[in-house]
Amino acid sequence: MKKNLTDYDKAILQLEKLVAQIQNGEMGLEEMRNEVKAAMELIRLCRNKLRNIETDLDAVMEEE
């Protein structure tokens, strides 16, 4: 079955790639500053998304 990546999955892949790039020294400092700022926003979004999914699932499961 072909798996369609969700925004969440894409965000996780992007973060993993960014960490690897920083670790491998493949990125300039100025670029890193901008990328890390964007990454922190992505992490915040991912956490929010997980929290929302958990709340939704809890609500659905409570109905049973």
Next chain:
Amino acid sequence: MTTPSSYSLLELNQYIRRVISLNFDEPVWIECEIGQASLSRGHWYLDLIQKEGETIAAQCQAAMWANVYAYLKRKSPIPPEEILKQGMSVKLKVNVDYHERYGLKLIIEDMDSSFTIGVLEMQRQAILRAIKERNLVRKNAETHLPSVVQRLAVISSDRAAGWKDFVKHLEDNPFGFHIIPSLFEAAMQGQQVETEILDCLDKIEKNLSKYDAVAIIRGGGGRTDLAAFDNLKLAVRIAEYPIPVLIGIGHEIDQSILDLVAYKSLKTPTAVADFVIEHNAAFENRLDEVWKWIREESKDRIREEKQKVMELANDLHHAVRARIVLENNKMDHLVMLLRQSGKNLILGHTRRLEFIYTLLSAIDPDKVLARGYSITTHKGVSVSRAADLHRGMNIQTTFRDGTIKSIVE
């Protein structure tokens, strides 16, 4: 005595009666089939027949008085009323009785119930062989019973107690399942069983999508009642029926042929209802288990993803810290290099200066005079060669401790 030219009817019948009495002075055993049977005020009245193919070849009325019936009821292994039914093969001990007014009648004195059971069993065994030869045993069980059975086509008689019990049992199920039985009426005993049940199965098949399964049910019956269900046409139809057929025809000991070919055979209508209810309950249990699994899996997944995001945030933090430290180190190294190169530069210049100083020191005139040398000048210009001087020139010679003037000779 002279023979009269004609008899009166009474004389003829009296004659027939005498002939019969003389020839049948003792009861005889006969084998035949019951064409019709009725009970009136404790006495049984029967139409006995013998068929050749589908044609009735012989027919006679018979009666079983109440006292004989009571006697048979005591001695027979199965109740005589189960045998005294249309279509049953019987072996009877009869007195041949002729009455001038009422005609010929057979008065039953005894009945061999083992003969009837034997005939039924032989018929049953023949059908059983045919079923096995055609590989129809449990054939209907190959059909698919839906996970939830809600729409039941029920073949029964609305007069049968079994139908009412069945409906009540379904309605009172403890799980609150909504199961809808639709009644298709058919005779549940006697010779009409075959054609009426086949008709019902045809009607149901025309609207097959409306039903999940068929149930053929009836309340309790005797051993010979079951004979109508030992029927090859019915067995073949049920075996090859496209949806599951559940059988509950109310018997405790024997299996009918239909039980062998059906999807499921149960002893009573309520047992069929229980089967359907438990089948649905099993599905509900499976649903509950799947639901629990989904709940646990989704919680685990959320937990894993939270951990993953946390680890990613940590990795990012560490990677950034490591990179910053690396860059700081680079910077420190650069500063150090800069400092070092500055110092080296200054040292080089200092050395160069000192070298120049040394050089300069070597040619300082005061230092040359101090070493015992003197400097001669003519008109303020230093004279380094004697050839540059001529007689009469005024020259000036400077020593460490003073200057003298002189004239060249």
